[in-house]
Amino acid sequence: MSGYVGKLLRVDLTTGRMTTEPIPAAVIRDYLGGRGLGAFLLFTEVPAGADPLGPENKVFFSTGPLSGTLFPGACKMDVAAKSPLNSGYGSSSIGGKLAAELKFAGFDAIVVEGMSREPVYLLVQDDHVELRDAGHLWGRGAMTTEQMLKEELGEEMQIATIGPAGENLVRYACIHHDVGRQAGRCGIGAVMGSKRLKAIAVYGTGSVSVADPAAFLEVSRQAFQAVKSAETHEQWVREGTTKTTEWVNGTGTLPTYNFQAGAFEQAPSLYADVARSYVVSDKGCYCCPSPCGKYTYAPRYDLHIEGPDYETVGMLGPNVGLDDWQALVKANWLCDELGLDTISAGATISWAMECQAKGLLDASLTDGLDLSWGSAEAIWTLLERIGHRDGWLGNLLAEGSKRAAEELGQGSIAWAIQHKGMEQSAYETHSATAMLLSYMTCDIGGHHGRAWAIWNDISMGRDKVSPEKVDKVIELQHIRPLFDCLGCCRFLWVELRLSFDQYVAALQAVTGVKRSYEDLMHISERAWNLTRLYWMREIPEFGAAFDAPPPRFVSEPATYGPTAGVFTPRASMEIMLADYYQKRGWDANGLPTHQTLDRLGLLELSPWR
Amino acid sequence: MRLYADNARCSGCSACLAACSYHLFGQITTKRAALRVIPHFPVPGGYTVQVCTQCGECAAGCPTDAIVQNDLGAYHVVPELCTLCMACVDACPEGVVFFREDVPHTWECDLCGECIQVCGMDVLRLAE
Numbered sequence: 048m049s050g051y052v053g054k055l056l057r058v059d060l061t062t063g064r065m066t067t068e069p070i071p072a073a074v075i076r077d078y079l080g081g082r083g084l085g086a087f088l089l090f091t092e093v094p095a096g097a098d099p100l101g102p103e104n105k106v107f108f109s110t111g112p113l114s115g116t117l118f119p120g121a122c123k124m125d126v127a128a129k130s131p132l133n134s135g136y137g138s139s140s141i142g143g144k145l146a147a148e149l150k151f152a153g154f155d156a157i158v159v160e161g162m163s164r165e166p167v168y169l170l171v172q173d174d175h176v177e178l179r180d181a182g183h184l185w186g187r188g189a190m191t192t193e194q195m196l197k198e199e200l201g202e203e204m205q206i207a208t209i210g211p212a213g214e215n216l217v218r219y220a221c222i223h224h225d226v227g228r229q230a231g232r233c234g235i236g237a238v239m240g241s242k243r244l245k246a247i248a249v250y251g252t253g254s255v256s257v258a259d260p261a262a263f264l265e266v267s268r269q270a271f272q273a274v275k276s277a278e279t280h281e282q283w284v285r286e287g288t289t290k291t292t293e294w295v296n297g298t299g300t301l302p303t304y305n306f307q308a309g310a311f312e313q314a315p316s317l318y319a320d321v322a323r324s325y326v327v328s329d330k331g332c333y334c335c336p337s338p339c340g341k342y343t344y345a346p347r348y349d350l351h352i353e354g355p356d357y358e359t360v361g362m363l364g365p366n367v368g369l370d371d372w373q374a375l376v377k378a379n380w381l382c383d384e385l386g387l388d389t390i391s392a393g394a395t396i397s398w399a400m401e402c403q404a405k406g407l408l409d410a411s412l413t414d415g416l417d418l419s420w421g422s423a424e425a426i427w428t429l430l431e432r433i434g435h436r437d438g439w440l441g442n443l444l445a446e447g448s449k450r451a452a453e454e455l456g457q458g459s460i461a462w463a464i465q466h467k468g469m470e471q472s473a474y475e476t477h478s479a480t481a482m483l484l485s486y487m488t489c490d491i492g493g494h495h496g497r498a499w500a501i502w503n504d505i506s507m508g509r510d511k512v513s514p515e516k517v518d519k520v521i522e523l524q525h526i527r528p529l530f531d532c533l534g535c536c537r538f539l540w541v542e543l544r545l546s547f548d549q550y551v552a553a554l555q556a557v558t559g560v561k562r563s564y565e566d567l568m569h570i571s572e573r574a575w576n577l578t579r580l581y582w583m584r585e586i587p588e589f590g591a592a593f594d595a596p597p598p599r600f601v602s603e604p605a606t607y608g609p610t611a612g613v614f615t616p617r618a619s620m621e622i623m624l625a626d627y628y629q630k631r632g633w634d635a636n637g638l639p640t641h642q643t644l645d646r647l648g649l650l651e652l653s654p655w656r
Numbered sequence: 657m658r659l660y661a662d663n664a665r666c667s668g669c670s671a672c673l674a675a676c677s678y679h680l681f682g683q684i685t686t687k688r689a690a691l692r693v694i695p696h697f698p699v700p701g702g703y704t705v706q707v708c709t710q711c712g713e714c715a716a717g718c719p720t721d722a723i724v725q726n727d728l729g730a731y732h733v734v735p736e737l738c739t740l741c742m743a744c745v746d747a748c749p750e751g752v753v754f755f756r757e758d759v760p761h762t763w764e765c766d767l768c769g770e771c772i773q774v775c776g777m778d779v780l781r782l783a784e
């Protein structure tokens with residue numbers, strides 16, 4: 048089928064064997080590609096109960112049918128694995144140029160399995176595939192490694208690599224690419240590290256096929272034109288995701304002091320205009336007419352990075368009490384070089400800072416490091432210790448906030464702000480019921496990517512408990528992950544208001560297969576339920592208890608800002624969650640019913656039911 | 657008329673390369689374009705875009721007269737006349753006459769303007 052190569056590359060690191068396999072047409076039909084393909088392969092190929100950091104786990108790099116095409120934002124790849132952070136479904140989206148390059152090289156996906164004895168990297172140059180010694184790269188930073196490989200192999204080579212954090216099996220290690228793009232969440236960098244796969248280098252001279260070139264050219268031109276002429280284009284390109292900072296601070300949804308407050312007094316020193324004053328160059332992913340990447344230079348530390356993006360601003364800024372842009376750039380640089388997810392890193396450090404504030408971490412446990420809120424020195428030092436698993440504290444925090452809290456005990460789990468073992472990203476939810484429901488039900492843990500419902504909270508009444516909000520969360524959980532199936536960046540739909548009809552038209556022109564919006568939503572719902580089945584299979588006791596909100600938001604009032612004194616009644620979330628289950632066709636314990644699985648064609652994959 | 661590029665505005669997204677390749681060869685790839693985007697990372701950051709200035713050095717140096725001007729005034733390679741001698745490649749002061757092992761001729765910008773259509777940053781423009 049056009050748009051797809053129809054092939055995946057399978058790399059067995061244990062034996063060194065590499066094979067090319069067709070991707071069954073039925074899988075493409077039912078799961079589209081990208082996230083859908085990755086979820087299906089994870090479910091069907093990784094045995095139940097596999098150790099996330101053992102040889103049975105696999106890493107699935109999956110492009111979508113639009114990845115690499117001449118469509119705005121057609122840059123995305125999904126990276127899936129069993130998550131070392133929470134032993135559930137792990138998936139992370141990565142932009143840059145990797146997805147397009149893989150398609151040019153003649154593969155839709157790469158499956159990495161087994162475990163190498165020695166550090167290696169994978170080289171894919173069209174049909175030449177090779178595992179090469181990575182001894183000289185092991186221990187190096189992610190950005191350094193990328194640079195070394197480009198010098199070795201050529202500037203046009205697209206590199207995905209891990210840093211020391213991945214090698215040291217930090218449970219939220221990321222995969223780095225293109226100077227500042229990451230598959231950040233779910234710790235899949237640690238899965239690569241466990242396999243001693245330091246990097247993947249891809250170069251391809253082929254092209255992406257299109258079924259109806261004339262129709263595609265027309266929809267592509269219209270879409271580029273629509274994005275370029277969008278009312279929001281100028282501000283978005285100037286500020287990127289940092290445009291969010293001022294809005295969240297004003298609405299009391301900026302995580303501050305480990306989600307104790309929703310606003311930060313010094314937040315203006317982190318606003319978009321400050322960020323822009325340090326920008327060297329805009330930096331776009333493949334075929335993006337509205338680049339959010341901001342290449343930044345911090346003269347005080349002589350450091351260049353891409354970013355900081357809003358999530359990093361929130362989590363390594365106000366959430367740890369930091370108010371200095373250049374110090375934040377350095378924290379971001381450390382995360383990128385070490386190969387750490389800035390969201391989980393920020394949330395785990397904020398948990399530790401609150402532990403010190405509450406008297407649980409004295410100087411003997413921190414090796415004399417003072418973890419006071421806002422201490423740049425403490426943040427940088429902790430990032431280094433985490434990335435290298437240095438000392439007791441570094442090791443503790445490398446496990447993520449939930450495991451760290453379980454280890455430390457003394458009630459500290461109450462301020463580990465996480466869902467299903469994954470740290471909540473940068474929206475404060477003391478009074479934002481739709482966003483809180485979105486986090487509670489997100490299929491990888493505390494991530495905003497599936498349903499950015501905070502906007503709906505503000506527009507529909509933030510503390511309101513309404514069926515409309517539940518509908519919206521479910522709708523968003525189907526639309527937004529669709530972009531990850533298609534291989535496109537959703538920002539162009541979210542921020543530049545590119546109509547979804549354009550994606551439907553482009554998909555048809557590229558693949559030659561007519562699918563309606565409803566067809567695509569059905570596929571997305573199937574993928575959503577499949578990931579739910581994955582949790583059920585991996586965690587026998589899985590159920591509604593895993594969708595519970597962090598206690599902070601339903602029992603402790605916010606301490607500062609527009610939501611000061613407010614928290615969401617626990618009963619409100621219980622009502623919304625019950626409504627959510629019912630609307631999804633799940634039982635009261637949050638498990639898909641026989642009827643739902645039948646409707647979605649998933650019965651075959653759920654033999655235990 | 658020629659193409660001009662404002663390097664400072666470029667975000668390196670490669671859409672121009674893909675649009676160019678699609679126009680010239682009917683293939684969506686970044687490897688068959690008639691312009692070049694050179695990244696400067698990690699230090700100092702930013703991009704240089706190399707485009708054809710229509711200086712005509714390529715045509716002057718071509719021993720088979722395979723490079724002629726089209727209706728828009730662009731010097732371009734007539735595939736049937738090209739012997740891949742590389743004289744045009746060597747003659748080009750901007751490094752924007754291209755060749756690949758799997759293409760039986762060299763190629764360059766024909767001023768179609770497709771790159772301008774897809775550039776979201778207004779890097780490229782046509783002018784005298």
